[in-house]
Amino acid sequence: MDDAAPLTRSEAQGAVTTLGWRLLLGELVTVVPLDSLAEGAGLLAAVTAELGAEGDAHLRADLRPDRLRLALQHRASGTVTGTDVALAHRVSVVLDRPVAPVGGRRTDPVQELEIAVDALDVAAVRPFWAAVLGMVPQPGDDDALVDPAGRLPAVWFQRMDAERPQRNRIHLDITVPHDVAEQRVAAALAAGGTLVSDAAARAFWVLADAEGNEVCVCTWQERDRPGEVSPAG
Template sequence: MSSTLVPPAEIAADATLGDWRYGVGAIRAEFVATSFPGGAALLAEIAAAAEAADHHPALHLRWPGAVRVELWSHDAGGVTDRDVDLARTISGLAAVAGAEARPLRVQAVEWTIDTEDADRIRPFWLAVLGYSDDPAAFVDDPAGFGPAILFQPMGDGRTQRNRIHVDISVPHDVAERRVAEALAAGGTLVSDEHARAWWVLADADGNEACICTWQDR
């Protein structure tokens, strides 16, 4: 089935997608039902709607009734009109079920490893994490639960900086607040040169993390 990629800016501007946020090639939402059985019932309804559409999201249920949904099109390598259509259907199901949408809580976490030779270190990380053997620069957990790993080329001998840092892709409308909270919690701003795409922060020991969004990329 053919599908058309939908740009992140179009998703963010669409009032019918207010429950959803874009990040790392997918749109995500969280709906919190009034009880755990209520969350399970909503998850079942979403599964039925996905089966009817022949388009299947990643679904997660957590106590006390929080349902996380991730939508993207594998064949197109991003978010398409099929994802957008199903997202609207899911929002409608959640509204009827009385589940509260909490779009500002969704995020995606990645590990980034700076390296001058990705082929030399990739096998180690795949082995210790139990990930599948994949020569790609960007490696996902085949089980769909662990963080993705990005092997980032580094050819300038930056031995003074961390070789491993965490990328946290957050909803675009909470990024600046997240940065401010991290700074208030004792962090330092290493660089905002690429903001709003990402801010580089560090803890008191110099360990780095990036707050990332889809904007300005």
């Protein structure tokens, strides 16, 4: 396997599932529960020492008092490669403890939020959103915008072929691990939501609140087929 070549979603997730990592929006992600910032700082220092300079091009970390979130991706291309899988194995050896890939003590979730904008002419509206939000094109996907600081949700643009009267033009996409998606959908329905469509499940389910505002619950699954187009792809 060429360590620099992008992996399919199935290859990437399959290579790290038993380690407690999950594939979300083109990143391998895991969360370690913590008792303190000091504990997390020590773990992060050990991880960065293990990866050395190689980590700069792949690793992103978010440290809070109750959790350390680690994400691996080849940042220049916005893809998961064989190198990222190898780094995940090395990081897991350093952590040497249970992680919380799909929930855990005090802190759930491994998840990512995107804002989706329906547009007839993406090129006409994308510069406005980039300017007003201070965002830049996502590596490998010029139709998506990301926060350079990695703090705001990504914004991506879904091309429409015609106006859609009485339909939301902006909706949310929440991407969760594949093994909690159905639980999340069930919880939303139990909380008063309705199922608009499950035609694209397991890639995504379209739900709506009591007034028709839509959200998609998304996973990495069913997205490696040629020509497939779907939310949070």
